[in-house]
Amino acid sequence: MALDRSRAAARRRRRWSAALGATALALTAGGALAAPAGAVTAASAPVEFATHCVPPPIAGIPPIDGTTTAQITVDNAAPKVGDTVTVTYTVTKPAASNPVDLALPENIMTPSGKVTLGGAQSGAVTVTGEKKNPPVPGKGTFPPFSMKGTFTVTAPGAITLSPGDYNIHTSYIMELDTPCTVTNPPAPVSETVTAAPQPGANQRALQLDNASGAPGVRVTVTGTKFTPLAEVTVVGRAGAAETADRMTVTTDGEGGFAARLRVSDLATTGIVAYEGAAWDPDKGAGPVAYQVVDDTPAPPNSQKITATVKAGTLSMTQAGDAVQLSAVDFGQGGAATGALRTVTVKDFRGGPAGWSLTGKVTDFAGPGGTAIGAGRLSWSPACATKPGSPSTCVPGSPGAVGTTGATLASTPNGTLTGGEFTVDAGLSLDVPAYTAPGSYAGVLTLTLS
Incomplete structure (x- = not known):
């Protein structure tokens, strides 16, 4: 005893x-x-990759070939087929810098980009970041930034995530972009998730050709694994509410479609697609993150005030x-x-x-x-x-x-x-x-x- x-x-x-x-x-x-000892999951790791950045033409300087340091993290490293995984793409050291002598004030930079999927599931995840940055001196290095997006798991097995192309949009005096592409894609793998099978799971998926755009710009929404020859609603979302950006398409014989959705509603933060009269997570896909870049000049002697409600995560803790x-x-x-x-x-x-x-x-x-x-x-x-x-x-x-x-x-x-x-x-x-x-x-x- x-x-x-x-x-x-x-x-x-x-x-x-x-x-x-x-x-x-x-x-x-x-x-x-x-x-007992807990299961072990491979940890996310920062990676470096060669990057080709093209400054805005107004800067009058040649492209920049440098090295980007970035890291990919996820909210769920062990999802099931049909689950939605939130991806965070953090650029800790951008290859590009402020291309002009003029100092940039705070909160004028909006990043967007792609995360490349490999292994059991291929494709790209569209990610966007907040319009947030510290002041950047003239010709100074761009500060670190993070972007988030989601994807739906469609296949079981190990899915690799690598940093992809990214763009730095600045809204100061004029709207300018500094696109940076991976020189030798894909970049090294930074994160891996292992998906478990789930028989009968919803495998519908969406992909956007751009993560952001000015009001009225059309974005190509590509859908896969929907019901063949079905009518699908493609619509913008602001949180859980639908916005005014909407259209309907009919899928092809394999359940795919490509819709050119005009996004004009400034409230739109994501895009979904679904079969039927209303949103049903079992018959839809998304939301995929999208940001409307409001380039409307503010009237003289006025200030534009915006606010954002940020989505969080699903988590649990236990007492004792x-x-x-x-x-x-x-x-x-x-x-x-x-x-x-x-x-x-x-x-x-x-x-x-x-x-x-x-x-x-x-x-x-x-x-x-x-x-x-x-x-x-x-x-x-x-x-x-x-x-x-x-x-x-x-x-x-x-x-x-x-x-x-x-x-x-x-x-x-x-x-x-x-x-x-x-x-x-x-x-x-x-x-x-x-x-x-x-x-x-x-x-x-x-x-x-």
Whole structure:
């Protein structure tokens, strides 16, 4: 028994780890909660690549051939087919610089660009950045900047992400662009995501030929894997709301289309396409980021004031790292009970998608190779929604967790989803009457998607 107590104490000292969007916990019957080592994911890494930048003609200087340092990161390195992944393209050292002697004031630079996909899925992700920068002295180096965009996973396997071409747009005195292209594409891989298959998942995808443009400019929207010969609505989005930029097209025999959408609404921040009368995430694709560059001169003696609401991420945290189930007597057995550590889910994406929190458990390993089956662990889920949240949390059904898993809580899709939620569950492990005395531990893994 002393050895068992020592082992239990050791388990209490271990920490749970989260990786690939999941939280793994080890439940101990009559003892403590322990945790195995978390799964390991290859980390994002900064890369350098040769870049050819063309200053605005007004600068009167030749192209710049230099080196760009950049890094790609994602919000989910282990998505499923059909999931939307948010990509951040950060240029820490641009190859270009201010091409003129005139100093540039703050907040006049708007970056845009592409991220190249390879491996299991090919294509490009359109990314855009905020109109934000510190002052840049004449002939000074452009400061670092970040751009974001999304793509829908359409194939399982390892998907590589490499920095692509980017453009620096300046809005000061006049509208100027400094496009920078990768000299020897593709650039080195900076990030890799590993996608899991999901039978029957929505594989519709969108791609834009430009990430930004002046009001009234047409952008080519290319769609793939829609229903063949179906009518598709292509429309601008501002958060979860549709804007005035809209058109309909009919897909070809393979479910593809190319639409020339005129984007004039200054509120448009993304573009979606869907089949049917209204947006349905199961029959649509996007949003793909797009920025309308307002080049309308301000009237004399006036100031243009703008504001932006930034979309966030879907995340979860849990309170504490130890669950101790109650002890049961040898010869009698029965329910070893306890409570799941509270899980807090924060959905700040601001889009139409809901979320699902699921769990699965391993067998409970005991002394001398004995075990209590995973199917004997059951839970009674409960969840609460923070006031003001657009979505409402729905608890999963009471019952066995098992190795195949069960739903702990979820929120439905909607026009605008999001909010903060707390999720709890009562736990009960049905221990057979003559189970050998000792400590039994199983691993409960929670996954938010």
